Amino acid sequence: MPEAKETVLEIDLGNLAHNYRFLRSKLDKDVKFLSVVKAHAYGSDSVAIAKKLQELGTDYFAVAYVEEGIRLRENGITLPILVLHPQVLHFEEIIEHCLEPNLYSERTLKAFISAAEKSNLKDYPVHIKLNTGLNRLGFDQPEIKKVFDLVTGTKSIKIASVFSHLAASEDWQERDFTIGQIDLFRKMTWQLIENLDYEPILHICNTSGVINYPKAAFSMVRTGIGLYGYGNDKNVDPELKPVGTLKTIISQIREIGKGDTVGYNRVFKAEKPTRIATLPIGHADGINRIYGKQKAGVYVNGKYAPIVGNVCMDIIMINVTGIDCEEGDEVIVFGGPQHPVAFAEAGGTISYELITGIQRRVSKKIIPE
Structure with missing residues (x-):
């Protein structure tokens, strides 16, 4: 996969147009x-x-x-x-x-x-x-x-x-x-x-x-x-297209041994040799601590990678054991293979809180219709 450059929220105006037209179609013309x-x-x-x-x-x-x-x-x-x-x-x-x-x-x-x-x-x-x-x-x-x-x-x-x-x-x-x-x-x-x-x-x-x-x-x-x-309804959500896709990159990959721990308070302890990737995104960007401790995960080269340990202010760690990836590879936090509703629900919250919580320091990329 081509190397990504930074944490970025891609905003797809084509998806926005699709959603607008879908909702308009439910209404009388006047x-x-x-x-x-x-x-x-x-x-x-x-x-x-x-x-x-x-x-x-x-x-x-x-x-x-x-x-x-x-x-x-x-x-x-x-x-x-x-x-x-x-x-x-x-x-x-x-x-x-x-x-x-x-x-x-x-x-x-x-x-x-x-x-x-x-x-x-x-x-x-x-x-x-x-x-x-x-x-x-x-x-x-x-x-x-x-x-x-x-x-x-x-x-x-x-x-x-x-x-x-x-x-x-x-x-x-x-x-x-x-x-x-x-x-x-x-x-x-x-x-x-x-x-x-x-x-x-x-x-x-x-x-x-x-x-x-x-x-x-x-x-x-x-x-x-x-x-x-987002339609607030599992039957309606497939008719709509999320406008935002949150992406980041792998900053570093390290191998840890059985018994090694990861992150603050040593919350994650490896039960076997494990491959850990560090990402430049954290709770100061809107990915809150509720998503840590393997409750939620991200996608690396199409493969699911759980978030391990506590989410830090500027960093999260993920388990990429068995995933073919390198430092600099793109990571999809939500959007694409992972619907934002699924990511939010994994953390015990709702899509509103997830998407409105993305902080202004996250770069934006506008994708035209």
Whole structure:
């Protein structure tokens, strides 16, 4: 195998395009599509991902924090950007960069109205979050009249969308709860918008909602993890293609004898002569200690090699006994022969945590469609 150069996350825009088109195919043509690119586009590259999605025809973007939206604006993203969890401190920056805030409480709604009026704005687009059972952010049903009064009591803002978040749309055992959320959302939105002289966008479906509850698409869906290749369902995952493949190299290979130990705290003890390879990646890169002690492994020249000992800050060690390999050879941590879900599950976690945990010091390589 050709010698790799460094630890790198390959970001395949062709796979992104495939996932976008697959999810779009589940929707009626008039349903808008919001692409979630928070957390560096789920651990990849928010600018490259957003530019490709803008090219593909997405209607909206969403980020978690204001600084993420500013970065997209500074790199040429012109589509509307919803900020899902803005803080009052950053409302002036939101206005300056034409971002659109999620207003999820009386405090945030009043504060943004004040900021908008101070800037002499008219009909500035905002988004109203309703709590239908996830119990994180959002207005509860008894607060709807107060929201309506505040929104209609000023000309500075206009509701661009009303939305909520499903708690367990991937879990069929929670189907009754999910349907209850959808029904409550329908009731709450009607209470809020029935007396408006315009019709905001409505959205509650996440990736699993798109797949399992397509009739609840309303006028827009909001997808994140599905765009990056994960369906939260073993039957759906084969239809999607993971966008990221994490690769590294073999720095050194050594032979150890029976009874020799490897790494901190001497966790791994060889029961027979063993061949150990050292890789330049560790928990400071996002491969956490949960993957050590042979719980998870990587692929070297198509062969599985378990991680031995404790994962170090910048290094992991793998058992390559019986594998034809040399120093400098490429190693695939996840992607390719090993689906990231399998790697995450081996460590007792989920794909979300794995892919968003890849640290910024890991080099990125964009593979065009």
